[in-house]
Amino acid sequence: MTARTAPSSTSRSLPLHQRIWRFAFGPSTRPAWMEKPSAPLAIAKTVVIATISLAVIVPMLVVVSTSFASGEQIRDAGGYVLFPTDPTLEAYRTIFSSPLVFRSLGVSVFVTAVGTLLALFVTICMAYALSRPVLGGKFMLMAIILTLFFSPGLIPMFLMIKQLGLLNSIWSLILPGAFAGFNFIVMRSFFMGIPTELTEAARIDGASDFRILRTVVLPLSKAVIAVIGLFYAVGFWNSFFNAMLYINDQTLWPVQMILRSYVIQGTSLTADQLGVQQAPPPQSIKMAVVVVALAPIVLVYPFLQKYFSKGVITGAIKG
Amino acid sequence: MLVLMIPGALALLLFFYIPIFGNVIAFQDYQPYYTISEAPFVGLTKFVELFQDDRFGLALRNTLIYAAFQLVLFFPLPILLALIVDSMMSQRLRKAFQSIVYLPHFLSWVLVIALFQQMLGGAGLINQAMVRSGLDPIPFMTNSDSFALLIVAEVAWKDAGWGMIIFLAALASIDQSLYESAASDGAGRFRRTWHITLPGMRPVIVLLLILNLGSILTVGFEQFILQRDAVGADTAEVLDTYSYYTGVIGGDWSIGAAAGLAKGIVGTILILLANKVAHLLGEDGIYRGRPQ
Numbered sequence: 001m002t003a004r005t006a007p008s009s010t011s012r013s014l015p016l017h018q019r020i021w022r023f024a025f026g027p028s029t030r031p032a033w034m035e036k037p038s039a040p041l042a043i044a045k046t047v048v049i050a051t052i053s054l055a056v057i058v059p060m061l062v063v064v065s066t067s068f069a070s071g072e073q074i075r076d077a078g079g080y081v082l083f084p085t086d087p088t089l090e091a092y093r094t095i096f097s098s099p100l101v102f103r104s105l106g107v108s109v110f111v112t113a114v115g116t117l118l119a120l121f122v123t124i125c126m127a128y129a130l131s132r133p134v135l136g137g138k139f140m141l142m143a144i145i146l147t148l149f150f151s152p153g154l155i156p157m158f159l160m161i162k163q164l165g166l167l168n169s170i171w172s173l174i175l176p177g178a179f180a181g182f183n184f185i186v187m188r189s190f191f192m193g194i195p196t197e198l199t200e201a202a203r204i205d206g207a208s209d210f211r212i213l214r215t216v217v218l219p220l221s222k223a224v225i226a227v228i229g230l231f232y233a234v235g236f237w238n239s240f241f242n243a244m245l246y247i248n249d250q251t252l253w254p255v256q257m258i259l260r261s262y263v264i265q266g267t268s269l270t271a272d273q274l275g276v277q278q279a280p281p282p283q284s285i286k287m288a289v290v291v292v293a294l295a296p297i298v299l300v301y302p303f304l305q306k307y308f309s310k311g312v313i314t315g316a317i318k319g
Numbered sequence: 320m321l322v323l324m325i326p327g328a329l330a331l332l333l334f335f336y337i338p339i340f341g342n343v344i345a346f347q348d349y350q351p352y353y354t355i356s357e358a359p360f361v362g363l364t365k366f367v368e369l370f371q372d373d374r375f376g377l378a379l380r381n382t383l384i385y386a387a388f389q390l391v392l393f394f395p396l397p398i399l400l401a402l403i404v405d406s407m408m409s410q411r412l413r414k415a416f417q418s419i420v421y422l423p424h425f426l427s428w429v430l431v432i433a434l435f436q437q438m439l440g441g442a443g444l445i446n447q448a449m450v451r452s453g454l455d456p457i458p459f460m461t462n463s464d465s466f467a468l469l470i471v472a473e474v475a476w477k478d479a480g481w482g483m484i485i486f487l488a489a490l491a492s493i494d495q496s497l498y499e500s501a502a503s504d505g506a507g508r509f510r511r512t513w514h515i516t517l518p519g520m521r522p523v524i525v526l527l528l529i530l531n532l533g534s535i536l537t538v539g540f541e542q543f544i545l546q547r548d549a550v551g552a553d554t555a556e557v558l559d560t561y562s563y564y565t566g567v568i569g570g571d572w573s574i575g576a577a578a579g580l581a582k583g584i585v586g587t588i589l590i591l592l593a594n595k596v597a598h599l600l601g602e603d604g605i606y607r608g609r610p611q
Contacts, residue, residue, distance in 0.1 A: 126327030153579030156341030238427030
């Protein structure tokens with residue numbers, strides 16, 4: 001984050017433990033004037049950092065490992081396994097052959113894919129329009145900023161969804177999330193950074209607004225579109241409350257609802273819902289359900305992370 | 320240009336502005352077989368009923384207690400975390416640590432509670448280990464007396480790392496030469512933190528404190544609804560869940576809407592007040608006092 005310069009010392013002159021440290025963690029960027037921490041302070045800091053890291057990683061690791069463990073090992077270990085000795089995909093085979101879980105995955109994937117595309121379309125159009133001086137732009141901007149500070153409230157939202165006939169429809173999980181004020185602001189401030197010379201040149205050549213957006217602005221904005229798209233996708237994948245409010249029909253449940261009813265509330269999936277005669281021990285199935293909800297997030301996380309470091313988000317917030 | 324604004328404007332209208340006006344049912348005796356224009360107006364009757372409802376008092380008290388716990392115990396954590404990260408001299412280690420602590424922010428509440436349950440629940444990892452080593456299990460997840468602490472622990476696990484980003488940005492904007500000259504004047508590590516780092520972060524800290532005070536009536540809806548079965552309805556009842564259970568589940572639509580509206584209005588007043596106080600103390604607050 002900061003432009004600290006590394007002190008100039010060659011690695012040969014360093015004692016062994018410092019050379020190992022440097023190999024593992026890269027060169028230190030301690031400025032020349034800064035004193036080294038005293039030993040107790042350094043130890044305390046290391047312990048704190050290690051504890052925090054483990055507190056985040058261990059729960060996820062235990063759940064993933066247990067989902068791959070065999071039934072006997074889970075029973076012997078008392079419920080949780082850190083190192084599966086005899087890894088098996090049995091739990092995953094079971095949940096993927098369960099109509100309820102499989103359908104919920106379908107619902108979540110559909111909501112996430114369609115929702116993200118729709119939300120990107122709406123947000124890009126609005127952000128581009130408001131990144132240029134336009135009739136009514138100030139008013140519209142104010143109208144959007146208000147959404148950041150207020151919420152209409154749960155009951156009026158419910159009545160609105162009901163009025164639109166969206167109760168028990170998969171669209172009730174998509175449409176209310178199609179426009180997020182925060183994402184709009186990030187997108188707009190990026191578009192405002194695109195030099196007007198580029199868009200004006202295209203305009204003089206006779207390009208329409210839509211064409212300028214498509215051929216000039218979008219190709220320059222791949223990074224911000226990727227990160228906003230990922231934000232929307234994570235939001236849609238994680239959304240649970242809308243489903244709880246608007247969906248009664250179990251066959252339209254997204255994964256998060258299955259996770260809640262099966263893991264948190266401990267309702268067992270019946271043999272019928274699992275679609276098999278004999279189920280493996282419920283513990284590994286529970287863990288597998290958790291992993292299925294967790295995996296997509298962890299998989300896209302490196303991409304999300306890549307764009308934080310580019311400062312797309314923080315730059316926009318500060319600006 | 321105007322055409323490009325249509326989809327967004329439609330979304331705002333349908334899922335923000337029209338529902339805002341739907342709050343009018345708080346002043347009506349609304350029943351599902353009415354349309355909103357048919358429902359009879361009853362003035363402030365529903366608000367009177369609301370404030371006489373013991374359940375609402377309970378929800379309000381719980382909300383304030385949980386918000387106070389979060390403010391006192393959670394608010395400093397991202398600041399401390401940012402100071403720790405800022406003191407990490409190895410860029411590689413710092414990046415790795417940041418990657419780890421940002422991750423839980425992207426997990427859903429359902430997932431966070433499920434993970435907590437697997438670790439701290441009655442049959443969870445920690446209690447299993449305690450039973451095996453001859454100790455009595457501790458009901459972390461179901462004890463209503465320590466629920467406030469559990470709430471803070473969950474929020475901290477999920478969002479302390481993410482909350483640190485804004486403080487790191489503030490730290491990065493502090494002029495490094497201040498530290499250097501302070502160090503050459505003999506100021507040690509802690510004096511530099513006290514006299515340079517914390518004053519440098521003050522505007523951001525004040526800003527976030529204001530935002531937190533403004534949202535003191537919103538303590539996290541999903542978190543409470545998900546743990547209602549575990550700790551009991553009396554402990555997990557907050558204003559938002561009250562609105563849901565009274566309106567959507569109980570069928571008292573007007574009272575549910577009145578609760579939501581009262582909460583929204585008080586929240587707005589609080590945020591304006593907090594901002595005023597910040598101005599009086601000479602801080603910028605959310606918006607500057609005078610337009611530039």
